[in-house]
Amino acid sequence: MIVDDQHYDLIIIGTGAGGGTLLHKLAPTGKKILVLERGDFLPKEKENWSAVEVFGKARYNAREQWYDISGDPFRPQTNYWVGGNTKVYGAALLRMREKDFEKVQHQDGISPEWSVKYQDFEPYYTEAEKLYSVHGKQGDDPTEPPHSEDYPSAPVSHEPRMQQLCDAILKQGLHPSHLPLGLRLNETDADDSDCIRCKTCDGFPCKVDGKGDAEVIGIVPALELPNVTLKTEAKVVCLHTSPSGREIKAVEAEIGGRSHLFFSDIVVLACGAVNSAALLLRSANEQHPTGLANSSDQVGRNFMKHLMTALVQLSPKPNHTVFQKTICVNDFYWGYLDYEYPMGHIQNTGSLLQEMILTEAPPLLALLSKLMPGLGLRQLASRTIGWWLQTEDLPDSNNRVRVDGSKLYLDYTTNNFEAHDRLIYHWTEILKAVERTENKSGLPLDIYPYSNTTIRVVGHQCGTLRFGEDPTTSVLDLNCRTHDVDNLYVVDGSFFPSSAAVSPTLTIIANALRVGEHLISRLS
Numbered sequence: 001m002i003v004d005d006q007h008y009d010l011i012i013i014g015t016g017a018g019g020g021t022l023l024h025k026l027a028p029t030g031k032k033i034l035v036l037e038r039g040d041f042l043p044k045e046k047e048n049w050s051a052v053e054v055f056g057k058a059r060y061n062a063r064e065q066w067y068d069i070s071g072d073p074f075r076p077q078t079n080y081w082v083g084g085n086t087k088v089y090g091a092a093l094l095r096m097r098e099k100d101f102e103k104v105q106h107q108d109g110i111s112p113e114w115s116v117k118y119q120d121f122e123p124y125y126t127e128a129e130k131l132y133s134v135h136g137k138q139g140d141d142p143t144e145p146p147h148s149e150d151y152p153s154a155p156v157s158h159e160p161r162m163q164q165l166c167d168a169i170l171k172q173g174l175h176p177s178h179l180p181l182g183l184r185l186n187e188t189d190a191d192d193s194d195c196i197r198c199k200t201c202d203g204f205p206c207k208v209d210g211k212g213d214a215e216v217i218g219i220v221p222a223l224e225l226p227n228v229t230l231k232t233e234a235k236v237v238c239l240h241t242s243p244s245g246r247e248i249k250a251v252e253a254e255i256g257g258r259s260h261l262f263f264s265d266i267v268v269l270a271c272g273a274v275n276s277a278a279l280l281l282r283s284a285n286e287q288h289p290t291g292l293a294n295s296s297d298q299v300g301r302n303f304m305k306h307l308m309t310a311l312v313q314l315s316p317k318p319n320h321t322v323f324q325k326t327i328c329v330n331d332f333y334w335g336y337l338d339y340e341y342p343m344g345h346i347q348n349t350g351s352l353l354q355e356m357i358l359t360e361a362p363p364l365l366a367l368l369s370k371l372m373p374g375l376g377l378r379q380l381a382s383r384t385i386g387w388w389l390q391t392e393d394l395p396d397s398n399n400r401v402r403v404d405g406s407k408l409y410l411d412y413t414t415n416n417f418e419a420h421d422r423l424i425y426h427w428t429e430i431l432k433a434v435e436r437t438e439n440k441s442g443l444p445l446d447i448y449p450y451s452n453t454t455i456r457v458v459g460h461q462c463g464t465l466r467f468g469e470d471p472t473t474s475v476l477d478l479n480c481r482t483h484d485v486d487n488l489y490v491v492d493g494s495f496f497p498s499s500a501a502v503s504p505t506l507t508i509i510a511n512a513l514r515v516g517e518h519l520i521s522r523l524s
Helices: 017-029 053-054 118-132 160-171 214-222 273-282 354-359 362-371 376-380 419-437 506-521
Strands: 002-013 033-038 104-106 109-111 229-230 235-240 248-255 257-269 308-313 327-329 345-348 384-391 401-403 407-411 446-451 488-490
Touching: 002 017, 002 506, 017 214, 017 506, 033 257, 109 308, 118 506, 160 327, 160 419, 235 257, 235 273, 248 308, 248 446, 257 273, 257 506, 273 407, 308 419, 384 419
Parallel strands: 002 033, 002 257, 033 229, 257 488
Antiparallel strands: 104 109, 235 248, 248 257, 308 384, 308 446, 327 345, 345 384, 401 407
């Protein structure tokens, strides 16, 4: 084993939304920081914008196997790169609603109360939006919580077809609004804009650094400082404690096929909800026989990842939109008409390219060909509008991360189905009503929902190391320090007690800034 002769003030494990943002916050302190990332920098190459490579061949997904509740292997849709999953995310950065921090009754169970409330997070949401250049507009969405400051950037404009659709949805009595997006975009000065509003944004790596991702925003600027060291292709395999078990003394990582040992005063996990829990379980020792920081038996439990459906709207009217992902609708978030329970959030997907019809949703190809015989894939794709629907996944202690030897198990059973099905139904009816109003040709409209609730889709993972005030029912305290180990913190999505229905990324970023403020105080 190679023992690093440096002693660090802090080690951050992982460089995604949590780890990359925390590094941004702490790097200016001058403290000696080591960052360990199991992946490398994602290469800028022509395949970045190839739907066949990105979706069909899963070129940038982790090349490993996890196992489901039946013991069957699957390749997870997660990404080990500098910047983590933000390298391929859709850059939708929404705040959780005020009520999301409270106890909420769903048809299938309870979304539990958070011990930290929206007003506690609000200053960090504002800081996060500034840091990640979030474009948005207040006032359109009645569910949006109050902001102490306006969005730092103007909303990303709707292209003509999307504006027409937005106006038509408004006439149905709903409140379509601008989707908050973290883009390095300046629509008034192209020379000052990294983002080029291309078709390959949502789910693709960005070749021009136009997304506000954790590598671009957090990691790269911090590396200019002499107190920051990044080691890539460094897979952390174990955390070693002191004899008492009350503090981490060393971090063990595999680099180039050899074991390395690193020492620091504080260790922060940001590996993602699945891998952070797995690392604690794999670090079991005499003082922590069931896994590190697991006296509550909650490590790995309450895994959540949203119920998600991509819905393809096929219309006779061509859609020439290039950058499509600009609309969101939250009228169904807390219920609708005769259904009193929350249903969820709706936003556009990126453009549906012809290659994506072949690679991402093969059943769609047969359907579209039947509906419009004689049309080529390009013509079919040009008549689609994509929508993304997501519903809150309720915490369940039986939905959990387990390890058995070298194998990582994700025991998971989906819940809250009816709420998600009702969201799909109501949105389909709205789109049909819009099309009846717009469509004068008499040609048919069809809606094709394509489920993304399979076990391998883990982009919105959260909840496996929930925070709270009671150490018997939570793993982390309210500063996201483990109850059992004094110098061990977590800043990824693991800390969520509930998943809400909006994407978790902005809340992970805001929480990293919040925890960073605490760590600055502790380090000083």
